[in-house]
Amino acid sequence: MDYGPVWMRRDYWESLCHRWAAGPWQEKSRAAKCNRAAHPEKKVHTSGSVSYATHSQKLLERAPTFHELFDRTHKRKGTDDYVSKSARTIAETYDRMMADRYAEGTPQPDLDLEAWVNAAGGTRKG
Structure with missing residues (x-):
């Protein structure tokens, strides 16, 4: 004190x-x-408290896709390894759901919220 x-x-x-x-x-x-x-594997982010706008500027000098931002904040720096098994599972599940929902060559939204909520565990927190 x-x-x-x-x-x-x-x-x-x-x-x-x-x-x-x-x-x-x-x-x-x-x-x-x-x-x-x-649950040490849950809620691990590699970037700290960084805003979406800051990530978009650092990442590609354009607004990143949702998946690019997820990878940026959930992979170890300098590697292609996710910070946890949970993060890898969420990313892979979301990719599969997007491939199932949208035929190849058709435009996909940056974020399919329903698919993301299902991939992340089925609860939407806001």
Whole structure:
């Protein structure tokens, strides 16, 4: 608590520290830690918190397709290896579904949301 960020008022920092040390916050933190440890292959991204616009500029200086963006954020840098078995399965399942839905030579949408939701596990979160 003694070494807060220089840009934040001390009373705000202390208030946050007290909130983070309280029961409800600690319970949520413990639950999240257990979930991350139990499922290390889930929700692994290689890019950190980077916006879609930034990715599109870095990737190809054009808007990337959804699949290009997924690969960029779910493959290890400098390799063609996905960060997890789950990421590989989702990408392969989505590719198969797109091939089944759209005949070769017909235009495909950048993202078929229904196919993506099914490939990613069937729950749409927003």
